């Protein structure tokens with residue numbers, strides 16, 4: 001049974017805010033803590049500073065019921081959930097500065113008995129590091145009650161929700177909880193059971209940390225395999241989409257889909273934490289990252305070959321987001337491809353269609369030969385059409401517009 005009635009969630013981003021809102025909707029009193037004034041003001045007005053289906057109604061409801069509020073200061077609470085960014089350093093080791101900043105603010109509020117959960121995706125050992133850091137700041141406390149000092153309970157509970165389906169997957173996904181002690185894991189399990197209807201599986205903190213990295217690496221390796229097949233197939237004159245569809249009829253084969261590269265802030269990042277932790281032993285994981293990171297360059301070359309011989313070619317570029325039907329352009333291979341094409345083909349006109357944004361991102365906004373356009377006008381005037389994102393909008397239009405154009409379909413939408 002959960003005995004925790006109030007929680008502080010540190011970091012009101014893509015994971016922290018949904019977690020805060022769903023806890024609040026299930027009767028817990030939640031304070032969300034963030035460094036960004038605009039985020040705090042938005043949440044206290046019951047608003048959400050980014051797009052995620054259904055999140056707005058959760059936040060608005062929880063704020064109006066006085067179950068959720070936001071603040072710059074870390075309050076006293078029975079449990080703390082740390083959901084801050086964990087970027088990597090140039091050598092791919094984790095940069096723990098945001099975790100340390102959160103712990104520095106939590107430490108003075110502790111009196112013993114509290115639960116501190118790290119949710120941020122982290123390499124094995126990071127939860128232990130956070131625990132040791134807290135104890136260094138509060139030597140009157142312990143992680144396990146040793147020497148008669150009151151214990152704080154430290155656990156890792158990685159999020160595994162898919163952007164665009166966060167409010168559903170928070171409830172339905174199974175969860176892994178890794179404790180620095182068994183008691184910490186049990187306390188965290190009971191807290192997550194307040195809203196999670198999936199199975200909650202208990203392990204140690206390092207295994208929980210690694211499980212999250214492995215899930216995203218598994219996907220990265222499988223996508224790299226598909227991307228490699230797409231390059232091989234192009235060379236051999238084989239339709240890769242048909243090839244994969246046929247191979248996947250085998251009962252034990254399930255190849256993912258090739259694309260222009262892997263984007264987002266998870267799959268393209270997390271495998272590097274494994275590589276940094278065991279560089280000699282993670283050759284396959286590393287090569288998958290390299291293969292996926294090289295795919296945008298291959299798409300650029302392929303597009304340049306398609307328009308070779310055309311003076312001042314007009315290229316319709318469909319999609320900038322990192323995947324279908326979202327407005328998120330961060331770490332998007334499509335943005336990188338447009339930027340590279342613009343520089344390499346200075347005489348070309350790149351007419352970009354992205355129905356989910358109103359303006360070009362900062363990497364593209366100053367490029368003279370790149371502009372935003374509507375789908376049909378962009379295709380009509382183009383010599384070549386480069387499809388980078390499988391948005392639904394690109395599946396439903398008059399296909400006769402494509403006749404006579406050079407087509408580079410990186411997602412297999414028009415096969």
Ligand code: SAJ
Pocket residue numbers: 121159160161162163215216219223256257258259260261262263264265266267322323324
């Ligand atoms: N992609 C392909 N081919 C595919 C599938 C994906 O090229 O067959 C590309 C996408 O276009 C995109 C990238 O991979 O650029 C990542 O997209 P995604 O939908 O696979 O994953 P994310 O980054 O949105 O979310 C992932 C999820 N992890 C897994 O599915 C194992 C999610 O459950 C995690 O919570 C999330 O990472 C995270 O926060 O770590």
